[in-house]
Each structure stands twice: as C-alpha cells, then as structure tokens.
Amino acid sequence: MAALRQSGMVGDMTTRDGRCIPAMGLLMLLLMPGCGIGSVSPGARWQQQVKENESPKQGIDFRWTVRDAPGPFEKVVGRAQYDVINSGECGYVQPATGTPTGMTTSMEVPLVKISDVEYKGTVFQDLLKDGNYYGRAECRWGLAAVAVVFRATGAADETRFDTLMNRESLIAGDTVEKFYLDRDYPKVERVPAYPAFGESDVNRYVPAFRQATFSASIRSNGEKE
Structure with missing residues (x-):
C-alpha cells in the first residue's frame, strides 16, 4: 500500500474536482482513505463547505x-x-x-x-x-x-x-x-x-x-x- 501511494497511483484516482473515479477496482478504492464510490476525497471536502458573505464590502x-x-x-x-x-x-x-x-x-x-x-x-x-x-x-x-x-x-x-x-x-x-x-x-x-x-x-x-x-x-x- 505504501508503494502505491509513493508511485502516485492514489493521486491519479482522484479527479480535479476531488471526486473519486469509480469502476477502477475495489482494491484500489480501498487503498484511498475516506474515498468510496461517489464520495469526495478528504482533501477536497472544503469545497462543499465554502460560503459567500451575504453583504461583502471590500469591492x-x-x-x-x-x-x-x-x-x-x-x-x-x-x-x-x-x-x-x-x-x-x-x-x-x-x-x-x-x-x-x-x-x-x-x-x-x-x-x-x-x-x-x-x-x-x-x-x-x-x-x-x-x-x-x-x-x-x-x-x-x-x-x-x-x-x-x-x-x-x-x-x-x-x-x-x-x-x-x-x-x-x-x-x-x-x-x-x-x-x-x-x-x-x-x-x-x-x-x-x-x-x-x-x-x-x-x-x-x-x-x-x-x-x-x-x-x-x-x-x-x-x-x-
């Protein structure tokens, strides 16, 4: 598992918007902590939590x-x-x-x-x-x-x-x-x-x-x- 992480295979499994790629094999998905089919990788979860100020002032x-x-x-x-x-x-x-x-x-x-x-x-x-x-x-x-x-x-x-x-x-x-x-x-x-x-x-x-x-x-x- 450590070798897979070092080779970059884990990174290749994650799309640009942070979503995990399905149908790549159950073993590969299990190697990605917190990443299952249809889930969002931990490093991208902030994207779902960002909020806008209702009345921004520094225009x-x-x-x-x-x-x-x-x-x-x-x-x-x-x-x-x-x-x-x-x-x-x-x-x-x-x-x-x-x-x-x-x-x-x-x-x-x-x-x-x-x-x-x-x-x-x-x-x-x-x-x-x-x-x-x-x-x-x-x-x-x-x-x-x-x-x-x-x-x-x-x-x-x-x-x-x-x-x-x-x-x-x-x-x-x-x-x-x-x-x-x-x-x-x-x-x-x-x-x-x-x-x-x-x-x-x-x-x-x-x-x-x-x-x-x-x-x-x-x-x-x-x-x-």
Whole structure:
C-alpha cells in the first residue's frame, strides 16, 4: 500500500474536482482513505463547505476594454481567483507526505456591458467567508486575481482570450494591457479552445506578426477607502 501511494497511483484516482473515479477496482478504492464510490476525497471536502458573505464590502471596481479587434466578442465573462492564504496552518494534511494541501477556487464576477468593446464589474476581496474545514485552524480567504475571458461567439472550440490583473495591481488602481494576435481569432485550427494569454509588450512577437495584433486592458479604480 505504501508503494502505491509513493508511485502516485492514489493521486491519479482522484479527479480535479476531488471526486473519486469509480469502476477502477475495489482494491484500489480501498487503498484511498475516506474515498468510496461517489464520495469526495478528504482533501477536497472544503469545497462543499465554502460560503459567500451575504453583504461583502471590500469591492474594487474595474473596466475591461478591447481595441482594434479583428471581429466582435459576443461572449465576455469575468472570473476571480481566491486562495487560502494560511493553508499551511489550516489545510488538509496528506497522510502519505505529512504536507498540507493548498486551497484555491474561482468565482464568477458579473459584468455590465457598456458597449460592444467595453465592460465594467466589481470584484470583492471579502466575497468568501473564512472557515475551519479540518479542525486545525480557521482558513482565511484572500483575493488573488481577476480575469476577463472573451470569445468570438462562445463556441467551445474558439480561442479563449484572457486578460488578467493580480490583487496588487487591483488595489493600486493600475492598468494592465495585453496584446493578442489577429490570426488567433476566432479560433486556431487543429487546436480547439486555444488559450491566448497575450503579451504585455507587442515587441515580444516576431516582426511579421506585430502589425496584426489587437489589445485588451483592465483598468482598476483601486481599493476604496
């Protein structure tokens, strides 16, 4: 059993959302502590306990703008990433290694359409309630970043353009601009759902592509006093 844990077979049995994979053999399931068919692994149980604050107060307003795009973007979605900042004190401890696991989650940020090329939204630093999920200590949630993901029509195979701003830049009231290649719109052949994160400096692209780019930016209003 120890050899199986060290080889990584136990980890391979758990899906990204923490659910155990059934039909892999009763022996394998028994090797996974607390993990049976249809159950949630101990390291992921916090996902079922996380709650939102009913009236969050620490909001940061931001605006997303796209310029010189080769076509329209009909699907524009805001997402915020939250991390537990003290997972070493409060997180689930892996029995095989004695190390605590990190905790991170993504929440949708509602966006308001201003025009075909501009949206605004508010991301809250205190959206998630702190909680004690494993009886060790209270886990404290913190905002890590906000991102706007945009696609031509929203079709599954289209390029997923992404503009991201981290917490420090949001608080400081900064502007983040990224440059993307026209050739990646609306999709990249043979690469469904291609992720395009852009470049902060257009000169990082080869000269032949620099004249065929467009940009998108997030401008933060900064932390409210």
